Amino acid sequence: MKIFLIGFMSSGKTTVGRELAHFLSYQFLDLDEYIETKHNRTIKQIFETKGEEHFRLIENEALKEVCSFKGDFVISSGGGTSCFYNNIDYMNRNGITVYLRLEVSTLVSRLVESKIDRPLLWGKTREELNDYIIRVLDERKKFYEKAQIIVDADNTKPIDLAKIIMSALE
Numbered sequence: 001m002k003i004f005l006i007g008f009m010s011s012g013k014t015t016v017g018r019e020l021a022h023f024l025s026y027q028f029l030d031l032d033e034y035i036e037t038k039h040n041r042t043i044k045q046i047f048e049t050k051g052e053e054h055f056r057l058i059e060n061e062a063l064k065e066v067c068s069f070k071g072d073f074v075i076s077s078g079g080g081t082s083c084f085y086n087n088i089d090y091m092n093r094n095g096i097t098v099y100l101r102l103e104v105s106t107l108v109s110r111l112v113e114s115k116i117d118r119p120l121l122w123g124k125t126r127e128e129l130n131d132y133i134i135r136v137l138d139e140r141k142k143f144y145e146k147a148q149i150i151v152d153a154d155n156t157k158p159i160d161l162a163k164i165i166m167s168a169l170e
Contacts, residue, residue, distance in 0.1 A: 001026075001072050002095030003169070006088070006147055008137060009079035009118060010110040011100040012158055019162035021074035029069075030076045035062045043078075047119035060085040067094045083143040092148060098165055099147035103154050107133050 003020065005013040014030050021028035032043055035058060039046065046055045059081055066075060067090070075095075082088040082097070091097050108130050111121060124132060144150075149168045153161055 002067060002091075003074045003165075004082075004091045004095055004097045005074065005076050005100060006082040006091070006097055006144060007079065007100035007153075008102065008107055008133070008140070008144075009120075010107060010114060011079070011102050012153055012161065013076040013100060015158040016100060016153075016161045016165070017074045017076040019158050020165055023162055023166055024072070024074065026072040026074050028074050028076070029066055031059070031062060031066065031081060032076075032078050034066060035059060038062065044117060044119055052119075056080070056084045060087060063087055063090065067091075080140070082146075083140045088143045088146045092146065096149065096169065097147040098149040098151060098168075099144045100151055100153040100161065101144070102152075104130065104133050104137065106154050107137075 003026070005017045005020075007013055017030070018028050020026075035046075036042055039058065043055065046058065059078060063077070063081060066073070077091075082091060088097065108126065111118065111129060111133070112126055121129060121132070149165065151161060151164055151168070156164070
């Protein structure tokens, strides 16, 4: 079985995914890390040299590759993975999708510290970041909400989110 964690950047997909995989005795795979290893470049470098459109093609290809892997996996997707090339429908057909939903204010607080490594956030002030998150979440909501399981992740520790997801899977 494949369990895909989806949601906005910095929503905790990787951290929660590691916990969930541990509890379930599944393998854990971070899609961004897989892409970086396969292409021997960081996501930032791919964005800088090839642009977002090229990255989304690479991401779509990587998603299909990891879906073909044998065994049980918890897969942490990138923040936009589910929003391009019908990937959310593909993930729903090939496993269980879990949306980690957070409030805009929580995302702003998390991202204001980490935006240097996030190409889509470069050069944004806190106010611009807030406006960006509101706009992009509004665009992505229709994809995120196609998840089979939706978890409100605000003010909940990763280990507790993993337990909530496990209960929802049963």
